Amino acid sequence: MSADAPEETAPYGSGNRTPATPEGAPSPRRVRIPHLHAMKAEGRRWAMLTAYDMYAAQIFDEAGIPVLLVGDSAGNNVLGYETTVPVTLDEMVPLVRSVATAARRALVVADLPFGSYGASVEQGFTSAVRLMKEGLAHAVKLEGGRPMVPLVQALTGAGIPVMAHLGFTPQSEHQLGGYRVQGRGDAADALVDEARALQDAGAFAVVLEMVPAPVAARVTEVLAIPTIGIGAGNATDAQVLVWSDFAGLRSGKAPRFVKKYADLRGTLLDAARTYAAEVESGAFPDAGHSFDS
Numbered sequence: 483m484s485a486d487a488p489e490e491t492a493p494y495g496s497g498n499r500t501p502a503t504p505e506g507a508p509s510p511r512r513v514r515i516p517h518l519h520a521m522k523a524e525g526r527r528w529a530m531l532t533a534y535d536m537y538a539a540q541i542f543d544e545a546g547i548p549v550l551l552v553g554d555s556a557g558n559n560v561l562g563y564e565t566t567v568p569v570t571l572d573e574m575v576p577l578v579r580s581v582a583t584a585a586r587r588a589l590v591v592a593d594l595p596f597g598s599y600g601a602s603v604e605q606g607f608t609s610a611v612r613l614m615k616e617g618l619a620h621a622v623k624l625e626g627g628r629p630m631v632p633l634v635q636a637l638t639g640a641g642i643p644v645m646a647h648l649g650f651t652p653q654s655e656h657q658l659g660g661y662r663v664q665g666r667g668d669a670a671d672a673l674v675d676e677a678r679a680l681q682d683a684g685a686f687a688v689v690l691e692m693v694p695a696p697v698a699a700r701v702t703e704v705l706a707i708p709t710i711g712i713g714a715g716n717a718t719d720a721q722v723l724v725w726s727d728f729a730g731l732r733s734g735k736a737p738r739f740v741k742k743y744a745d746l747r748g749t750l751l752d753a754a755r756t757y758a759a760e761v762e763s764g765a766f767p768d769a770g771h772s773f774d775s
């Protein structure tokens with residue numbers, strides 16, 4: 483091919499960036515926090531999924547998932563760590579940007595990773611600003627109860643929407659003694675109070691992870707902002723799942739609260755084995771996938 487001839491195919495590795503809205507078609511309306519609050523008022527439930535890259539973001543956006551979370555669960559779902567604890571802000575920023583750039587309609591929430599906000603309000607503020615300016619996030623999420631109130635106030639006061647996260651908070655798993663249900667028995671009242679304090683500080687929603695269903699129902703009842711459950715029963719206003727769990731990518735046992743909606747691991751295993759066999763036998767590439775001249 484001469485240097486100035488048009489390319490015959492998309493350049494290798496050009497991917498499939500979110501296409502511009504076709505001429506004449508209405509742009510999809512971005513989901514915004516007042517929409518989520520209206521859904522709570524109307525008793526309409528919604529689903530949130532994690533996403534860490536462009537393709538997942540495009541697909542879930544097209545499926546109408548209103549909120550995408552770039553969780554620090556990237557640690558044990560993308561980056562190869564055992565937990566979320568080692569994840570850094572530098573690692574989060576490009577993942578957040580790829581999701582935020584690909585999602586045309588969904589509200590994109592970015593997790594503040596462990597160690598990026600717990601030292602002071604100033605530290606948390608600076609980290610959140612990075613996720614918004616460099617990551618292009620629409621909101622941030624942080625873990626923790628009452629001690630987080632000053633930071634939530636500072637962020638929301640500066641125009642940075644905050645999603646809170648109570649119950650089992652994976653960043654504190656060493657302190658909590660492992661993956662354990664939180665808010666049982668006497669701890670239930672404290673959890674309800676913490677949720678109220680975060681709402682009063684300005685949080686727009688709260689994730690409830692591994693909380694007994696009746697306790698999550700109580701929080702949902704007393705709060706005006708949406709609750710998003712994961713392992714918290716079905717009375718919350720919304721649900722969230724980690725996408726690699728929901729799509730069946732994980733090889734080991736998933737937590738009890740995960741429902742597998744697809745078997746992508748099986749599908750990809752079959753595809754990779756078939757591809758390898760076809761290359762070995764010479765069946766691929768065939769004439770339909772080659773250039774004769």
Ligand code: KIV
Nearest residue numbers: 532553554555689722
């Ligand atoms: O990091 C994450 O994916 C989360 C969800 C499980 C809520 O915090």
